[in-house]
Amino acid sequence: MTDVASNIVNVQGEISRAARDVHRHPREITLVAVSKTRGVTEISAAADAGLRHFGENYLQEAIPKIEALAERGLQWHYIGRIQSNKTAGIARHFDWVQTLDREKHARRLNEQRPENRRPLNVCIQVNISGETRKGGVEPDGVTQLAQAVLGLPRLQLRGLMGMAAATGDETRIAHSFDQLLGAFMELQRNVRSLDTLSMGMSGDFRVAIRCGASMLRIGSAIFGERAYSAPRNDHEG
Numbered sequence: 588m589t590d591v592a593s594n595i596v597n598v599q600g601e602i603s604r605a606a607r608d609v610h611r612h613p614r615e616i617t618l619v620a621v622s623k624t625r626g627v628t629e630i631s632a633a634a635d636a637g638l639r640h641f642g643e644n645y646l647q648e649a650i651p652k653i654e655a656l657a658e659r660g661l662q663w664h665y666i667g668r669i670q671s672n673k674t675a676g677i678a679r680h681f682d683w684v685q686t687l688d689r690e691k692h693a694r695r696l697n698e699q700r701p702e703n704r705r706p707l708n709v710c711i712q713v714n715i716s717g718e719t720r721k722g723g724v725e726p727d728g729v730t731q732l733a734q735a736v737l738g739l740p741r742l743q744l745r746g747l748m749g750m751a752a753a754t755g756d757e758t759r760i761a762h763s764f765d766q767l768l769g770a771f772m773e774l775q776r777n778v779r780s781l782d783t784l785s786m787g788m789s790g791d792f793r794v795a796i797r798c799g800a801s802m803l804r805i806g807s808a809i810f811g812e813r814a815y816s817a818p819r820n821d822h823e824g
């Protein structure tokens with residue numbers, strides 16, 4: 588097995604354990620492999636190991652990978668900050684956008700979604716970390732943006748996405764995820780079709796599963812540490 592394949596086996600095992608601990612079925616939880624900075628070979632290895640969903644943060648970096656792997660039937664999730672001049676490319680190449688936080692971007696994505704493709708799946712990003720740098724609407728702005736998306740026929744509202752603060756404090760992480768679950772359940776009372784609560788990354792996916800996540804976005808636990816993150820010690824590649 589490649590490193591990537593064995594990492595996937597390990598991560599899936601941990602997802603199953605964490606789910607069973609809270610009496611949830613692992614099949615309720617979709618794993619999105621975050622493949623930013625990774626090449627086609629590594630993504631292919633992950634697809635060979637059974638993964639179907641991949642997340643990318645940068646449009647220019649993602650397009651050649653999406654095109655090279657077009658025959659593999661993968662689902663591509665845009666999880667980076669959205670810039671207005673990138674919406675056409677996102678609408679054309681991706682299956683999902685998880686980082687919607689402005690009505691203006693929703694309208695552009697709706698107009699630019701090609702006719703020959705299904706409606707673009709959308710999660711509204713909610714700011715639950717308190718760090719504005721990460722983007723996301725404030726929790727009290729979710730309803731208004733959701734109403735706007737529901738009026739756009741080329742977008743399919745699927746749910747909410749959020750990122751907890753990068754901290755080792757599990758209580759604080761769980762508090763953020765509980766806040767997102769609360770917003771999701773409130774929205775779901777009016778919009779029954781919502782099925783996606785995207786929260787949990789390599790460092791906090793076990794907490795996210797306990798708090799009700801239905802989708803995890805995991806990069807480094809599958810592909811290893813990213814090269815552009817700050818060097819930690821001399822022994823790491």
Ligand SMILES: *Cc1c(COP(=O)(O)O)cnc(C)c1O
Nearest residue numbers: 621666788789790804805806807
């Ligand atoms: C990079 C990224 C991830 C994955 O982070 P890891 O810690 O490598 O698992 C998840 N979500 C978003 C929005 C990201 O930008």
